[in-house]
Amino acid sequence: xxxxxxxxxxxxxxxxxxxxxxxxxxxxxxxxxxxxxxxxxxxxxxxxxxxxxxxxxxxxxxxxxxxxxxxxxxxxxxxxxxxxxxxxxxxxxxxxxxxxxxxxxxxxxxxxxxxxxxxxxxxxxxxxxxxxxxxxxxxxxxxxxxxxxxxxxxxxxxxxxxxxxxxxxxxxxxxxxxxxxxxxxxxxxxxxxxxxxxxxxxxxxxxxxxxxxxxxxxxxxxxxxxxxxxxxxxxxxxxxxxxxxxxxxxxxxxxxxxxxxxxxxxxxxxxxxxxxxxxxxxxxxxxxxxxxxxxxxxxxxxxxxxxxxxxxxxxxxxxxxxxxxxxxxxxxxxxxxxxxxxxxxxxxxxxxxxxxxxxxxxxxxxxxxxxxxxxxxxxxxxxxxxxxxxxxxxxxxxxxxxxxxxxxxxxxxxxxxxxx
RNA sequence: GUGGGCGUAGCUCAGUUGGUUAGAGCACCAGGUUGUGGCCCUGGGGGUCGGGGGUUCAAUUCCCCUCGCUCACCCCA
Numbered sequence: 001x002x003x004x005x006x007x008x009x010x011x012x013x014x015x016x017x018x019x020x021x022x023x024x025x026x027x028x029x030x031x032x033x034x035x036x037x038x039x040x041x042x043x044x045x046x047x048x049x050x051x052x053x054x055x056x057x058x059x060x061x062x063x064x065x066x067x068x069x070x071x072x073x074x075x076x077x078x079x080x081x082x083x084x085x086x087x088x089x090x091x092x093x094x095x096x097x098x099x100x101x102x103x104x105x106x107x108x109x110x111x112x113x114x115x116x117x118x119x120x121x122x123x124x125x126x127x128x129x130x131x132x133x134x135x136x137x138x139x140x141x142x143x144x145x146x147x148x149x150x151x152x153x154x155x156x157x158x159x160x161x162x163x164x165x166x167x168x169x170x171x172x173x174x175x176x177x178x179x180x181x182x183x184x185x186x187x188x189x190x191x192x193x194x195x196x197x198x199x200x201x202x203x204x205x206x207x208x209x210x211x212x213x214x215x216x217x218x219x220x221x222x223x224x225x226x227x228x229x230x231x232x233x234x235x236x237x238x239x240x241x242x243x244x245x246x247x248x249x250x251x252x253x254x255x256x257x258x259x260x261x262x263x264x265x266x267x268x269x270x271x272x273x274x275x276x277x278x279x280x281x282x283x284x285x286x287x288x289x290x291x292x293x294x295x296x297x298x299x300x301x302x303x304x305x306x307x308x309x310x311x312x313x314x315x316x317x318x319x320x321x322x323x324x325x326x327x328x329x330x331x332x333x334x335x336x337x338x339x340x341x342x343x344x345x346x347x348x349x350x351x352x353x354x355x356x357x358x359x360x361x362x363x364x365x366x367x368x369x370x371x372x373x374x375x376x377x378x379x380x381x382x383x384x385x386x387x388x389x390x391x392x393x394x395x396x397x398x399x400x401x402x403x404x405x406x407x408x409x410x411x412x413x414x415x416x417x418x419x420x
Numbered sequence: 421g422u423g424g425g426c427g428u429a430g431c432u433c434a435g436u437u438g439g440u441u442a443g444a445g446c447a448c449c450a451g452g453u454u455g456u457g458g459c460c461c462u463g464g465g466g467g468u469c470g471g472g473g474g475u476u477c478a479a480u481u482c483c484c485c486u487c488g489c490u491c492a493c494c495c496c497a
Binding site for chain 1 (some may be wrong): 421429449450451452453454455456457458461470489490491492493494495496497
């Protein structure tokens, strides 16, 4: 296999698909900006320590999924596996809090994780993310979730659901985790092999296991809600109320667990059963401690990120039989002899200078071949020029939509399209 | 890292109980009209049958190894 091709888990996005990306990106930009978010672009490669501290040393992402290498100066650098840590780094580095107490940012771009690819999962994938920084309030939580819900609807996606949960603060979660471990330890021998490991590494994950016996044990386990303080409960209730008022449909799922260490309190996932095993196409939550982990002061924040490849799968799903015909537009120049070819070269440039989509062959071709190509490439008009036209100083302009044609003076050609 | 499925033309796939020049549809190019597209007709180009090794008179077909793709586990967007 000496054929050159993309490496495992990295995919080309071809012209036939790029329309979906443009629609997604444009819709997100427009919507986010009406909610007061501004774009930020951070580097793809960062100091490895940013992610070790930000995402959490013991998370799976940091432990085995990062594209980490030493640069030529001997520094350990990492291709970003997610966006939030970088945005927070930029926020602290440039003291963005100085401009206003609240900072609203969004970003879009490629992320990298060394995993085995499968449906909806690539090693280079793309995320659009949002971070609302500087305030700890259920109003902020609700704002970003509502915004995400509106985005999904604007994109015409209907087969999805929103699941929410509260993970509690770090202080609330600690005793709860001990409680949970105590509960499951009594049934260690009944847990599946994976969950035996989870019991030590990440007991919350057991709640999310798909093995039947584990599910049963998880059902009997104490829930996080038992451990939440009144204040956290009230905040969660307020959050739900705001969603209700905005007409956002959700279900509370106490099994939602976040994979990155920095989440606390509100957590949410937008999921669809049309995505295969990786059903979440957007997820996020509150992360009040991230700034602390990065060595700054506390910056209470909430955000989410969208898996672009996954949400585009849903956009495609929605396209049913939408045999959207390409719009016919532009002018194809079809010279029939050598001298006309040169004249058309000039016309080609004139048209393009006027902003008209124009194209012609790079070598002399038969009229049939030129007509076929004009048709194949969805041009609306063909300019035909042979000896007859040239001597009269005109071209034959054919409308491929209805087959009608007329004679147009060469000098009038550009202005004809310029007006339209 | 683990497990299942699959690799034949640009794409979707037939095929051979091992046997001469490996097929179809679509796509592409050309001709049918020496100046007129889409439909139709005719013709053409294009394949190291993923790669390597083995068995055999003979391998795309059987065996082994390997690479790749894909789905799932783990985990995550």
